[in-house]
Structures are given as structure tokens and as C-alpha cells.
Amino acid sequence: MGIGKGNLITFEGIEGSGKSTQLHEVYKFLKKRKIKCIKTREPGGTRLAEKIRKLIIKDLKNNEDNLTELLLLFAARSNHFLKIKKLIKKGYLVLCDRYIDSTYAYQHCEQGQDIKLINFLQNLISKKSFPKITFFIDIPVKISKLRVKGRGRLDRFDEYGEKKLNKLRKSFINLTKKHNRIIKIDGTKNKKDITIQIVDYLIKKNVIKNFK
Template sequence: MFISFEGLDGCGKSTQLEMLFDYLRNLGKKVIKVREPGGTEIGEKIRSILLNKELDINERAELLLFLASRAQLVEEVIKPALRNGYFVLADRFADSSIAYQGGARNLGVETVEFLNRFATNNIFPNIVFFIDISVEVALKRINKKKKDRMEIEGRSFLEKVRDTYLKISNTKSNFVIINGERSVDEIFYDVRKVIDNYIISK
């Protein structure tokens, strides 16, 4: 099973991924975790470029770098893991590019969806947990830490990102929207319910 966690920076998706990773391991499941961009030697080198706030990266170049990292991750890690019966937990995946580059960078949702299909060889998550928080909350959380190139964009950029996530969530059956403005345990209760139901159904 392939599961991704999406949302604005500061939404708590990485924390929920770690909790789910521990939960599944305790159930005796085979599970790995990956992050985007990154997760492979090539992907981590691309990540260091993409998050470097000293660099002025063109929007199209930015998208193509994300796609290159994703393509390598799918072939090198995700596809082999799924073939071998692993749960794959991803800290961001294709929907991040739709929201950030397609929506907020104005490159077009349909354009990015088309390119995602090419980059991933049509490998997409069974479940996408969209941890939804307001832009106000995101900014408060981001401002408490050292920011990378994507996190310095500001309010209007984040509003476009969130709006795009919400729009695509209405068109995708694998999206699960979870209120991220609650306690960590309350959020994970909702995540766990979805996963437990999936496991039982299989």
C-alpha cells in the first residue's frame, strides 16, 4: 500500500507519517518511509538545490527538478517496495507539485498532472492524507523555524497552495482531508481509522 501525506509546511504531516510508521511496524507490517524531494542519492542532491534560498530557480526548472527526483524515487525505491509487499509512506508526492507548481506557481494543474503521470509511470498513492490548516496557522508555525526556499514565499503563495489542494481534493477519490488544527493524537486517531479500515477490507 502506498500512502502520502500532503499539506502546507507546518501542518504536521511529517509527525503523522512517523506515528503511522511506528504503528504499522508494531502491527508487524513491512513499512518504509520516503520524502520528497529526496529519498535517493540523486533525489537528495536535487533537494539541496531546490531548497537553497540563495538560488533563483525558474518556475519550470523548479517543477522539472521535482519531477526528476520523483521519477528516480519511484523506480529506485517505491516500485520495488510495493512489489515486495511493503507499506510505503511518503512525506509529499505528486500532489505537492500540483498544489505548489501547478497552482501557486501558475504552471497549470492539468499540465502538472500530465507530467506527473510521465514521471511516476502512473504510480500514485492509494491514500493521500491532506492535513489541512489555515494559512494563518501555517505562517505562525513556519516563522518559528529556519526557513528554506519554499517556506519564504509568504501569505499569498500559501493561500494559492491551500486553495489548489482543496480544489483537487474534490476531484480525487484517494484524498482524505484531516483537520490539522487539533492535537497530534486527535489527528492520528483519524489517520489510524482510515488505515485500519483499509487493512480490514483487504
């Protein structure tokens, strides 16, 4: 879409990867330079979708009812994308914490949900609902566990074991090889260096202008 036009930029990774931190840092960088941007998350992002998020995280148990989880995620995304679409049309850069690639990793690769069903539901929302660029913040599983442990209060996704996290990390790595829009970032680097790397890539792709 180019400079001055709206885009959907997503941030992905396993728990503790630093994706949420980087999204916030990039958001602060853009806001400081008067770029129209907004940050959001999935599941969530709207009043209704946030209510669905609570059902997914608090009321469902791991692998208890995977199809229900998938359908709830897409119900939330359908409502959320209405908001995203409007913002993109207004020229906003929408920064989203998790999106379709988390669905591929968690619901398809980890849970075994049908990829054709996932793509059907995504295209049902809109065939133009895929991100422009996705930043996959990659870290080793052992670092993930250490970071998550330091959070204190955990949800059911934070409590995933190393075996499951390794499977999810591998899924994200495979997605990076499959989709050119996904950029793998070394999440073990200095926080500021990672932010600069992300911003430089957005400049390179003409999503934002060069401020240097």
C-alpha cells in the same frame, strides 16, 4: 491492493501543517505492530534525489526559473519511484512526505505550470505511480506562519507569505474535492487524535488490518 500488499500512502499540506509529524507517528504505529513499512520524502528519498533536492531548495529562487524547478522535481521523482515500485512489490507500505499533489498545488496552481505537462511527466514515470491514499493535513494560514516561525532555520518555502500560502491551501482543498483518494484531515486537532483518525481510515480501506 489490500492487506499484505504494498501501497503508496502520501501526506500533503502547506508548511507547518503537521504532515511530517503525522507521517512519523503513523510510521511508529505500524512498525510497532510489525507491519512492513518505510518512510520517505519528496523531493528526495534516494541518494541522487536528495542531491537534486538541495538544488531545488538551496540553489533556485522562488519563481526565478519555474520550468527548471518542475523538471528537477520530476527528475528526482523518476529516480525515487524506482525505489518506491520495488518496495511496493515487496509488500511495503510506503509513507511519503509530499508527492504529486504538491506538484499540482505548488507548480501548477501557484506557479502556473501546464497541468497537461505535469500529468504527462507523471505518466511517463508510470501510469501506476499515483498514490493509493493521500492525507491532506489542513490548517489555517495564520497557524502555519506561527508554527513555521518557531522552527528557527527556514528554507525558501518556509518563507512564503500569507497570500501565497492561502493560494496553496485553496489548491489542496480543491484537489480534495476532485480526487476521492485525498482525505482532508483537520490539522488543528490533538496530534494523537489525528494519528488515530488516519490509522482508522487505513483500517477502513483494508490497507492495514484492525488491531482493536
